[in-house]
Amino acid sequence: MVAVSGHFMAVGEVQGNGGDRAGGVLVAMVRDRFGKASLSERFGLWISFHAFSQERYLEVVARWLESHGLGGVEQAEWEQAAIRWATHRGSRSGRIAAQFARDYAGRRP
Secondary structure: OEEEOOEEEEEEEOOOHHHOOOOOEEEEEEEOOOOOOOHHHHHOOOOOOOOOOHHHHHHHHHHHHHHOOOOOOOHHHHHHHHHHHHHHHOOOOHHHHHHHHHHHHHHOO
16 A cells, blocks of 8 residues: 555556456555545644634624625624624634635625
């Protein structure tokens, strides 16, 4: 078994009729559970998303909503949804704020 660019490649010989090698070579590519090796597995690197205070999280959500053309929407309209979004995901970070804004913008008429 050989590791190739985040994949594992198993190579084996297939026997044809009568034991000859006419069957060729069977090559099977097996990906890890996510289709690519994680940075921590390959290089020992960790990327973390630091938690924001609720106030900072809502500021970041507002900026992301502006970038999606929703800067004119009143904070009262989206604030509780943004807080629920973060609570359900167990974090208040820039990543979570961006995900909420994309989802919220996609659901707007």
